[in-house]
Amino acid sequence: MPDPHLEALLSCLRFPSVSTDPDHRADVRACASWLVGQLSDGGFQATLHETPGHPVIIAKGPFQPGRPRVVIYGHYDVQPADPIELWTKTPDPFSPVIIDEVIYARGATDNKGQLMAHLRGALALLAAERDLPVNLTFLFEGEEEVGSPSLAPFLHQHRDELACDVIAVSDTGMVAPGLGTLTYGLRGIAAIELTVHGPAQDLHSGVWGGTVRNPASALSHLLASLHQPDGSIAVEGFYEGVTPLASWEREAWAKLPGGDADTLALTGSSELFGEPGYSALERRWARPTAEINGLTSGFQGKGSKTIIPAKASAKLTFRLVPGQDPDHIQQLVINHFQRYLPSGLSLELHAGHTGSPYQLDPHGPFGKAAQLALADTFSQPPALIREGGSIPIVQSFREILGVDTLLLGLALPDCNIHAPDENFPVANFNAGIQLHANLLRRIAQV
Amino acid sequence: MPDPHLEALLSCLRFPSVSTDPDHRADVRACASWLVGQLSDGGFQATLHETPGHPVIIAKGPFQPGRPRVVIYGHYDVQPADPIELWTKTPDPFSPVIIDEVIYARGATDNKGQLMAHLRGALALLAAERDLPVNLTFLFEGEEEVGSPSLAPFLHQHRDELACDVIAVSDTGMVAPGLGTLTYGLRGIAAIELTVHGPAQDLHSGVWGGTVRNPASALSHLLASLHQPDGSIAVEGFYEGVTPLASWEREAWAKLPGGDADTLALTGSSELFGEPGYSALERRWARPTAEINGLTSGFQGKGSKTIIPAKASAKLTFRLVPGQDPDHIQQLVINHFQRYLPSGLSLELHAGHTGSPYQLDPHGPFGKAAQLALADTFSQPPALIREGGSIPIVQSFREILGVDTLLLGLALPDCNIHAPDENFPVANFNAGIQLHANLLRRIAQV
Numbered sequence A, B: 001m002p003d004p005h006l007e008a009l010l011s012c013l014r015f016p017s018v019s020t021d022p023d024h025r026a027d028v029r030a031c032a033s034w035l036v037g038q039l040s041d042g043g044f045q046a047t048l049h050e051t052p053g054h055p056v057i058i059a060k061g062p063f064q065p066g067r068p069r070v071v072i073y074g075h076y077d078v079q080p081a082d083p084i085e086l087w088t089k090t091p092d093p094f095s096p097v098i099i100d101e102v103i104y105a106r107g108a109t110d111n112k113g114q115l116m117a118h119l120r121g122a123l124a125l126l127a128a129e130r131d132l133p134v135n136l137t138f139l140f141e142g143e144e145e146v147g148s149p150s151l152a153p154f155l156h157q158h159r160d161e162l163a164c165d166v167i168a169v170s171d172t173g174m175v176a177p178g179l180g181t182l183t184y185g186l187r188g189i190a191a192i193e194l195t196v197h198g199p200a201q202d203l204h205s206g207v208w209g210g211t212v213r214n215p216a217s218a219l220s221h222l223l224a225s226l227h228q229p230d231g232s233i234a235v236e237g238f239y240e241g242v243t244p245l246a247s248w249e250r251e252a253w254a255k256l257p258g259g260d261a262d263t264l265a266l267t268g269s270s271e272l273f274g275e276p277g278y279s280a281l282e283r284r285w286a287r288p289t290a291e292i293n294g295l296t297s298g299f300q301g302k303g304s305k306t307i308i309p310a311k312a313s314a315k316l317t318f319r320l321v322p323g324q325d326p327d328h329i330q331q332l333v334i335n336h337f338q339r340y341l342p343s344g345l346s347l348e349l350h351a352g353h354t355g356s357p358y359q360l361d362p363h364g365p366f367g368k369a370a371q372l373a374l375a376d377t378f379s380q381p382p383a384l385i386r387e388g389g390s391i392p393i394v395q396s397f398r399e400i401l402g403v404d405t406l407l408l409g410l411a412l413p414d415c416n417i418h419a420p421d422e423n424f425p426v427a428n429f430n431a432g433i434q435l436h437a438n439l440l441r442r443i444a445q446v
Helices: A004-013 A022-041 A112-129 A151-157 A215-224 A247-254 A260-267 A280-286 A326-340 A365-378 A392-401 A426-444 B004-013 B022-041 B112-129 B151-157 B215-224 B247-254 B260-267 B280-286 B326-340 B365-378 B392-401 B426-444
Strands: A045-049 A056-060 A069-075 A097-099 A102-104 A135-141 A166-169 A181-186 A188-197 A289-298 A311-320 A346-355 A383-387 A405-407 A423-425 B045-049 B056-060 B069-075 B097-099 B102-104 B135-141 B166-169 B181-186 B188-197 B289-298 B311-320 B346-355 B383-387 B405-408 B423-425
Touching (some): A004 A022, A004 A102, A004 A112, A022 A045, A022 A056, A022 A112, A022 A135, A069 A112, A069 A426, A102 A426, A112 A135, A151 A392, A166 A392, A181 A405, A188 A326, A215 A289, A215 A326, A215 B289, A247 A280, A247 A383, A289 B215, A311 B289, A326 A346, A365 A405, A423 A426, B004 B022, B004 B426, B022 B045, B022 B056, B022 B135, B102 B426, B112 B426, B151 B392, B188 B326, B215 B326, B247 B280, B260 B280, B280 B383, B326 B346, B405 B426, B423 B426
Parallel strands (some): A069 A135, A069 A166, A166 A405, B069 B135, B069 B166
Antiparallel strands (some): A045 A056, A097 A102, A102 A423, A188 A311, A188 A346, A289 A311, B056 B135, B097 B102, B188 B311, B188 B346, B289 B311
């Protein structure tokens, strides 16, 4: 007999809701409309709200005065699926397949699998008991993968409707299968795109080679200047104000699975590299980074084309930790590139999306409720960790709605989020449905 | 009344004979067949010869024993037209337009305009006089822009048929409009493509950032290591054996147009940059270079994708001068990259096409005949120069056929070869038709 929860998730995964690509705008919207339908049919008051970008959904369950007010956030947009040719389990990342009880599709983990676990958990509770233990509101957006540009204004506009005591989000990881995990810190992000412009047009490298600076060479120099040889970041002022790791964190994390050896295995790398003096987990969760996400210049087709390209560009993102301000870091990086740009070239810089780093007290009342719900679900005490990814809107929830966010992630380290063969175990989906019920129950007891 | 010479050239330019792109294979062949038709209709014995790549054409005019045997070489293949969006004069680089007596199209100068000037010049002579002053053979190939891989074996196989006293080629430049130019030296070339491989697949830069080397960063380091800060090349042994410039060359070139100021204007650059101690002409014609032709890594679409790319690659070409051996230089560069590759990554290196540098005595009998033909055509003594581009097959002509090559180019510095808005003045096309007649006459007098 087909599992209706699983069937619903597979339907959701079939929408190619790639928020960064204008060609998928209608697909993103179709996914939002489908979610509104699911929620309405299940007894929620669900509304699709327009924004300058992709729609936001607010859906409210039964209301009773005096109960804790809980908002559960998720995002229905996904990363691009390319390079599609590297997907090995399904030829189409938007045609999900289940192999050995694991679901393969773009968005399987990030974030549709986790969003749908909460949605299906709530519908199941409501169908069985005709009520929920808290006043529950779902908040689903379609722009998380592009930095949630519309969400902060939306939160301002809908402050009253979204007023709550706590927010819960499942968009982070578990340190190991079956080990419930509360994430109490996230890195922030600052994106920069730079283009080095040289000659007015592509030049024949035989005729002109040797007389003017090659923009691709200059870009290489600029990018090579970002790091010290030891792996630390060479941008002046980059580490100023960074909050050091606490001793208890270093001690607890040293005992966790998913450390140096797992990092090698899961990334398919032969060697670790990074800021000296820190373990892989410490580098991933609590130290800032500078990474090149893409390079583009000149001829990229088959064969050769003997040119000096007119321009060369790179996409960069910096992961930030408590004590760093994304706007300030963007300015430091811009200063760095302007200072190191060789003469005779011009530099075009675009400051992209930003998100502040986040930290929460895991021992407050809602943090404790979350720990209990995780223990209920997974039958062992949860791990307390930080995480390297960025959920910029968590910071917005604190600033605009004035509440903390519980991060109860269900992603495993090998779920390949943002990469080919993204996947989500059916077991995690089912655990998520249970976690939803346990979380509402434990919060109702606060 | 339409000019039949010009109409024929425009027809030739309409073939998108891009030799590097497998998708254009049929177009390259169609262009070759069309040329065979032109030559046959005009009284030549023309044959299309198969090769492992694109066809080679041999066409022979009337034969009389005892006359000098002249081979005129040209290539009917062209560079890719991209970036097509930067062409401003014609929306389709293979739909030629004539604006203010200048022809705009991919291949207008390199090399169809110059090839067709010789072809039409020969057909006109033959139509008018029913004979030619020399035993003329045309040799046209379709792989010059990919390094002529089939031509050397072809020359070996057809040595008897191509036996001759001298070869003439119009595939080089004029230093100024109306100033006939004999090029007595060419730079050689060595191509290398390198790919740095890191993690097994693209990684989420939030989850994993800071723990493994980013291949795009490592590639930037490798490419930045190619040059010293002063613009000279840092590859060990690169300059060993390089033949220094002769004093007479430096003196003569200092008086030529097309120097530093023109280099700035024609490249659209704000500043010159290159090996210290040399003028722009000296750097272009007689000093070796290392240029990046293309960079590719990670996400290149609109928006952002927060990954550590699994790999990063670059296409490079080195221009070489007398005293440098292309195979040896490729090995030195490979050694350089292997030495500087950071640990934890792997390096994939492809040694691409090569061509030896070339030098000829401009004061020998055929060199003098060429100077006279240029003086006849342009009514002033020609300039004697070297050129920065590479025509690797000129070296093959010397090695396999045992003869020198006269380089009588008709390209102006602003003809934009290999670039958007490639163009060829109608006046240069017509001068080329005259030059053909003068050259055959002067060689007949040797």
